[in-house]
Amino acid sequence: QQQVKQSPQSLIVQKGGISIINCAYENTAFDYFPWYQQFPGKGPALLIAIRPDVSEKKEGRFTISFNKSAKQFSLHIMDSQPGDSATYFCAANNFNKFYFGSGTKLNVKP
Amino acid sequence: DADVTQTPRNRITKTGKRIMLECSQTKGHDRMYWYRQDPGLGLRLIYYSFDVKDINKGEISDGYSVSRQAQAKFSLSLESAIPNQTALYFCATSEGARETQYFGPGTRLLVL
Numbered sequence: 001q002q003q004v005k006q007s008p009q010s011l012i013v014q015k016g017g018i019s020i021i022n023c024a025y026e027n028t029a030f031d032y033f034p035w036y037q038q039f040p041g042k043g044p045a046l047l048i049a050i051r052p053d054v055s056e057k058k059e060g061r062f063t064i065s066f067n068k069s070a071k072q073f074s075l076h077i078m079d080s081q082p083g084d085s086a087t088y089f090c091a092a093n094n095f096n097k098f099y100f101g102s103g104t105k106l107n108v109k110p
Numbered sequence: 111d112a113d114v115t116q117t118p119r120n121r122i123t124k125t126g127k128r129i130m131l132e133c134s135q136t137k138g139h140d141r142m143y144w145y146r147q148d149p150g151l152g153l154r155l156i157y158y159s160f161d162v163k164d165i166n167k168g169e170i171s172d173g174y175s176v177s178r179q180a181q182a183k184f185s186l187s188l189e190s191a192i193p194n195q196t197a198l199y200f201c202a203t204s205e206g207a208r209e210t211q212y213f214g215p216g217t218r219l220l221v222l
Contacts, residue, residue, distance in 0.1 A: 002152075004152075006152070009150070031208065032207075032208040034210070034211075036211075036213075041215070041216075042215060042216075043114070043200050043202075043213030043214050043215050043216055044153070044200070044211075044213050045213065046210045046211070049210070051208075089152055089153065093207065093208055095207050095208075096158070096160075096166070096207060097155055097158065097168065098143075098155065098211060099155075099169075100145075100152040100153040100154070101152050102150055102151055102152040103150075103152050
């Protein structure tokens, strides 16, 4: 059973558009929610992360929105660029373990 | 040089063979992890270790074993490989429980 559910599985966005990826979880013990970016042939790399005591975190063009009551969080990529084309994973941490979503393959068209 | 290295990068083996995947890190982190990645399933935790004497099972440890030879080295073994262990395997390290995980480049394993 997937602890973190991620959607959509794939996403196509035009250059300059907004990319939105959503994740949902059930375990209220999760207390750290990172997003990882993975390029082909590489390992995932941390993009941005949030803790449940804040509702939003922004770093450059990347924003995490966090809704604790709904147990959902999302990644927004503003002004999406072709270089953002990659697979994105959300994750949730329960002290010792990370649980990852199934991944979203983003393709930003020039 | 990369902070987290994995060897081999690619491996083809046959059903029933024993195989070892190795991971080394120069980040000085105590925590090390092994994950497998399958299309549509994301990354799933196989084993994790908080120090040389502390080894813990993850979500999908059946059919796998690990060895923490030193703070910097964490190996994953498949005692008798089977085709459904064909996957991309990643090693990762972190400094603490809610800290960034740093991933290696991965090992692509094909079991025939």
